[in-house]
Amino acid sequence: MNIAIIGVGLIGGSIGLAAHERLDGAFVRGFDASDAALDAALERGAIDERSDSAASAVAGAELCFVCCPVGALGEAVLEALSAGGDCAVSDVGSTKHAVLESVAAAALPEADASRFIGGHPLSGAEASGVAHARANLFEGATWYLTPTDRTSGIHYDRLYRAISALGARAAAVPADAHDRLMATVSHLPHVLANLLVHQAAGTLLEEDQALPATGPSFRDATRVAGTNPTLWRDILLTNREAIEAELGAYADALDRVRSTLRESDGDELVHWIEQARGDRQRLLELDLAGGPVSELRLSVPNKPGIVAQVALALGEAGVNIVDMALYPAPDMQSGAIALWVTGEHGAERAVELVERLGYPAAVVDAGDEA
Amino acid sequence: MNIAIIGVGLIGGSIGLAAHERLDGAFVRGFDASDAALDAALERGAIDERSDSAASAVAGAELCFVCCPVGALGEAVLEALSAGGDCAVSDVGSTKHAVLESVAAAALPEADASRFIGGHPLSGAEASGVAHARANLFEGATWYLTPTDRTSGIHYDRLYRAISALGARAAAVPADAHDRLMATVSHLPHVLANLLVHQAAGTLLEEDQALPATGPSFRDATRVAGTNPTLWRDILLTNREAIEAELGAYADALDRVRSTLRESDGDELVHWIEQARGDRQRLLELDLAGGPVSELRLSVPNKPGIVAQVALALGEAGVNIVDMALYPAPDMQSGAIALWVTGEHGAERAVELVERLGYPAAVVDAGDEA
Numbered sequence: 068m069n070i071a072i073i074g075v076g077l078i079g080g081s082i083g084l085a086a087h088e089r090l091d092g093a094f095v096r097g098f099d100a101s102d103a104a105l106d107a108a109l110e111r112g113a114i115d116e117r118s119d120s121a122a123s124a125v126a127g128a129e130l131c132f133v134c135c136p137v138g139a140l141g142e143a144v145l146e147a148l149s150a151g152g153d154c155a156v157s158d159v160g161s162t163k164h165a166v167l168e169s170v171a172a173a174a175l176p177e178a179d180a181s182r183f184i185g186g187h188p189l190s191g192a193e194a195s196g197v198a199h200a201r202a203n204l205f206e207g208a209t210w211y212l213t214p215t216d217r218t219s220g221i222h223y224d225r226l227y228r229a230i231s232a233l234g235a236r237a238a239a240v241p242a243d244a245h246d247r248l249m250a251t252v253s254h255l256p257h258v259l260a261n262l263l264v265h266q267a268a269g270t271l272l273e274e275d276q277a278l279p280a281t282g283p284s285f286r287d288a289t290r291v292a293g294t295n296p297t298l299w300r301d302i303l304l305t306n307r308e309a310i311e312a313e314l315g316a317y318a319d320a321l322d323r324v325r326s327t328l329r330e331s332d333g334d335e336l337v338h339w340i341e342q343a344r345g346d347r348q349r350l351l352e353l354d355l356a357g358g359p360v361s362e363l364r365l366s367v368p369n370k371p372g373i374v375a376q377v378a379l380a381l382g383e384a385g386v387n388i389v390d391m392a393l394y395p396a397p398d399m400q401s402g403a404i405a406l407w408v409t410g411e412h413g414a415e416r417a418v419e420l421v422e423r424l425g426y427p428a429a430v431v432d433a434g435d436e437a
Numbered sequence: 438m439n440i441a442i443i444g445v446g447l448i449g450g451s452i453g454l455a456a457h458e459r460l461d462g463a464f465v466r467g468f469d470a471s472d473a474a475l476d477a478a479l480e481r482g483a484i485d486e487r488s489d490s491a492a493s494a495v496a497g498a499e500l501c502f503v504c505c506p507v508g509a510l511g512e513a514v515l516e517a518l519s520a521g522g523d524c525a526v527s528d529v530g531s532t533k534h535a536v537l538e539s540v541a542a543a544a545l546p547e548a549d550a551s552r553f554i555g556g557h558p559l560s561g562a563e564a565s566g567v568a569h570a571r572a573n574l575f576e577g578a579t580w581y582l583t584p585t586d587r588t589s590g591i592h593y594d595r596l597y598r599a600i601s602a603l604g605a606r607a608a609a610v611p612a613d614a615h616d617r618l619m620a621t622v623s624h625l626p627h628v629l630a631n632l633l634v635h636q637a638a639g640t641l642l643e644e645d646q647a648l649p650a651t652g653p654s655f656r657d658a659t660r661v662a663g664t665n666p667t668l669w670r671d672i673l674l675t676n677r678e679a680i681e682a683e684l685g686a687y688a689d690a691l692d693r694v695r696s697t698l699r700e701s702d703g704d705e706l707v708h709w710i711e712q713a714r715g716d717r718q719r720l721l722e723l724d725l726a727g728g729p730v731s732e733l734r735l736s737v738p739n740k741p742g743i744v745a746q747v748a749l750a751l752g753e754a755g756v757n758i759v760d761m762a763l764y765p766a767p768d769m770q771s772g773a774i775a776l777w778v779t780g781e782h783g784a785e786r787a788v789e790l791v792e793r794l795g796y797p798a799a800v801v802d803a804g805d806e807a
Contacts, residue, residue: 194773194798198797251641255636255637256633259658260713262691262694263629265690265713265716267621267716268717268720270618272720285622287626287660288660291654291658293714293716294714296710299706300707310698311699313636317633318692320636321691322688325684328677328680336670339635344662345663346634346662347663349638350634350642350655363564366564374748378748382744382745390763392660429568
């Protein structure tokens, strides 16, 4: 199968590597605005041949993945479709409505327009660039496809089979539903984290007095703040409507909690926090699909090797750590480790193992941080 | 020095342990509503003697730490002061205005009221209970003291010296400033995380279709959601005014970003995200006081032992990991690790070490997650 990849970064490069490993007779042509990226992709074996343009990469291909930044997707997809032929064209952008609009708005012959199917692999939190591409990036990952009523069945089927072969779980979803979902679980958290950082910086950086540690809750809540400004500008703009709706709903909920607080309604506050606890647990369990997730806290000396020692002990016993956060004390001499583990007896087993190393450990169930 | 500890959980127990280790001739009497807690405190050597009441613990003491939950502080502090004598009484609650109000509102003789000084050690993210108490919990930690113009110098000085001896950095701050600061860096993030979880649960749990991973940004942003409902009810209620002000400012900022988005002002969005990036970096550097913090991303197989291997290699080379987050892929077979390291060459050194282990690694500077 001849495959064209437009944009050979982390995602494009990983598609190339996975295709070589998992698709019989895959031959991959790549195009990228950056020569250095193309060189690196060729050297890593992600592509077999460099092309001088999107059109020449697509010529003769059965499948084309457009892996450009979101802001450049529309144009690149149209270029790939305009090259004609029988190629199924997809993209990997984080928002889907805008690129579908671009295709709809262009006066393409129906035969060309019907060959486009929007796509979005949820491939995690890797560093960007083809250097970080890997053949198993999509293994088990959800890969959304957003066909429309114009989509040709043959081309959809070809794309679906290829994505499944790459190891992903292809899932068809309407573009608008996709964008609303991403607005909820990804775009809204980003906006909120940015706002929180701004507000804290205003208070803390402009105060005269010596300032304290911001603390773990702040650190966790703002971890995604300030990520890649141009990428995020494009995500925010291309998913503007869904994000506006999420922000509106959030503002309303914020108003409600302000009222509850103004009324000093303690019972309602307890109810509200308990609900959040249950909701997060259910979402995490959905998320990690590994059954119940338990949170542990360990108190440890903060010296090199401790994280290793703990992780090693758990690893050897087969306890699966799905998340971990370190909370060093201000002197950096001691600290706490939060661990999230799966499995029915994972938590008890972990506590036992950690205590055997001589560190106090506990399953957190009512939380402690204040 | 005779010390009374009212409430022997994590903080009270740690004060007892630290006092025994660091204060010459410390003799510690403890009282707690829970007999089991008192037994455990005695057994761990956090206290020398159980008392039957707060008053009898305080009798003859020079220093008393009230370490009850925030909601019970006012009453417990008044009880300790009412026992008379010459004891300096302090507390360790997360909010300070309310407990000062309780003391001010009680018709105590001036000699008694002047012996109270509010306090709040920032002691991190440990699990609660005396089982997790440790003598070095306060080593290097900021310990806020909130004296008023009624505070007796002799008692303040006694408390200040003891806290310094326990290893903490005592810092005097007006109670209102303390509460505003905590509202910004701790209470606001908690409220926002709870709201975010509610909203996502509304969208995700009630949808019919199969649902995706919520993703790392959601996980990070909601890590503190749902923590200890009654503790947080009391924090929210006792710091109501400052939190209302923070929520109001946040709602205004949310309105502004909604306008920017409505106007599709891309330049302003980029500027806004860049500012958030810079702000967070500056706050983290303040926070960790260890110079610049760099973020790395590694792509690794997700199998037991990998975290250990990476942490071990970095630890042996003296690279200090201050934060860490795991992002397993949905299949749990692969994933990314985000690491935050300090030191001028910490990041480059870490990348080199990790790549020597055979895993791709990169310093994140423009962010990648989308």
